[in-house]
Every structure is written in structure tokens, then in C-alpha cells.
Amino acid sequence: MAESGGSALAAHAGRWVALAAPDEVIVAADTPQEVIGWLRENDRVAEWGMMRVPGRTEEIELVAGA
Amino acid sequence: MRFPFQPLPGADLPARPVVPVWIAGLPEAAQLCLLDTGSLRTRLPSWIAEVAGVALENAPIERAAIGGFITSGKATRVGITVGSHHFDAPVLFCDPWPLAFGLLGQEDFMRHFLVTISAEHQWLEFQPGG
Numbered sequence: 742m743a744e745s746g747g748s749a750l751a752a753h754a755g756r757w758v759a760l761a762a763p764d765e766v767i768v769a770a771d772t773p774q775e776v777i778g779w780l781r782e783n784d785r786v787a788e789w790g791m792m793r794v795p796g797r798t799e800e801i802e803l804v805a806g807a
Numbered sequence: 808m809r810f811p812f813q814p815l816p817g818a819d820l821p822a823r824p825v826v827p828v829w830i831a832g833l834p835e836a837a838q839l840c841l842l843d844t845g846s847l848r849t850r851l852p853s854w855i856a857e858v859a860g861v862a863l864e865n866a867p868i869e870r871a872a873i874g875g876f877i878t879s880g881k882a883t884r885v886g887i888t889v890g891s892h893h894f895d896a897p898v899l900f901c902d903p904w905p906l907a908f909g910l911l912g913q914e915d916f917m918r919h920f921l922v923t924i925s926a927e928h929q930w931l932e933f934q935p936g937g
Contacts, residue, residue, distance in 0.1 A: 759835075759836055763813055763814075772854075773852075773854045773855075774854065774858055777835055777836065780836060781835055786834070786835055786836070787836035787837060789827060789837060790836060790838055791837075791838070792907045792908070793907060794907075795907060
């Protein structure tokens with residue numbers, strides 16, 4: 742079930758999410774393969790993409806870059 | 808095609824020039840990519856090739872230095888769609904890949920468009936044709 746709002750992403754720190762919109766999570770899982778598998782099985786499309794939500798502060802700094 | 812800058816998910820950081828692109832063989836999910844004006848090449852994480860069914864067995868291995876880390880990957884041509892515009896381009900599929908976004912480079916992505924960036928108003932725009 743889709744979630745929305747900024748807290749929806751924060752709740753999935755360290756996991757992979759598929760997004761219908763910048764802050765609307767379709768599905769979350771531990772691996773990108775699981776996310777794609779769920780989208781395929783449920784005939785859903787992540788229009789706003791998929792990514793791993795950064796976890797620790799250092800990780801956030803790394804993925805954010807300069 | 809105009810895209811608003813987007814913040815990094817889960818982090819209270821400034822928004823970035825990010826574009827949703829579609830990789831051939833993976834219609835289930837767009838891939839958010841950072842427009843990297845300082846990079847010549849387009850680089851994506853290797854898991855995308857795996858789930859999209861992109862054959863990399865015979866692709867050449869390349870090393871890449873990206874934002875302070877070293878990675879390696881295999882390069883091959885794939886179909887890329889942005890908005891309604893489609894083209895084939897070489898992509899380096901890398902592992903490890905600690906970034907949240909893929910990176911879109913000059914030679915294999917930006918050359919297909921005239922790109923306008925407004926940092927003041929936080930949007931970027933692509934006009935096909937370069």
C-alpha cells in the first residue's frame with residue numbers, strides 16, 4: 742500500500758523504495774531486486790523512480806556529494 | 808521537458824538537478840539520475856543491468872573515480888528514454904555504487920539535448936537535438 746509524506750521516506754532509511762511521487766512510497770524492500778519483483782508481480786510502475794534511502798548521517802553525506 | 812530539482816530522499820539537504828530516466832528492459836521503475844556536468848560518461852549501478860536483463864558478460868571492464876570513491880563497471884549500449892525522447896547510449900554499470908542516484912554525463916547523455924539549468928529557480932530543461 743502506498744504511503745505519502747516526508748516521514749514516509751524517513752521510515753525506510755537503509756531500505757530500497759519505489760516512488761510514485763517524490764514523497765509517495767509504493768513499496769519498500771531490502772534489495773532492489775525485491776522491489777522490482779514486487780512491481781512486476783503487482784503490475785505497478787514507479788514513475789518517480791526507485792532508490793535506497795540513506796541511513797546514517799555519514800551515508801547521507803556520501804550519497805549527497807559536495 | 809522541464810524537471811524541478813529534487814531533494815535527496817530521507818535527508819534534509821538542498822534539492823539537486825535530478826531527472827527520471829527509463830532504461831530499456833526495466834519499464835517498472837524510472838531511475839533517478841543526477842545531471843553531472845563534470846562527468847563525460849553516464850554511470851549507473853550494476854543492479855539495474857541485472858534486473859533489466861542487460862547482457863554484460865562480454866563487456867569491457869573499466870575503472871572510474873566518482874566523487875571520492877573508486878569503482879569499476881562494465882560498459883555497454885542501452886536504450887534510454889527521457890520524457891518522450893528515446894536514444895541508445897553507452898552506460899557504465901558499476902559495482903560498488905554507494906550513491907542514491909545514477910549519473911548522467913556529457914558524451915553519452917547531454918549530447919542529445921540542449922540543457923538549461925536554473926539554479927535560482929531550481930529547475931532543469933531538456934530540448935532534444937543538442
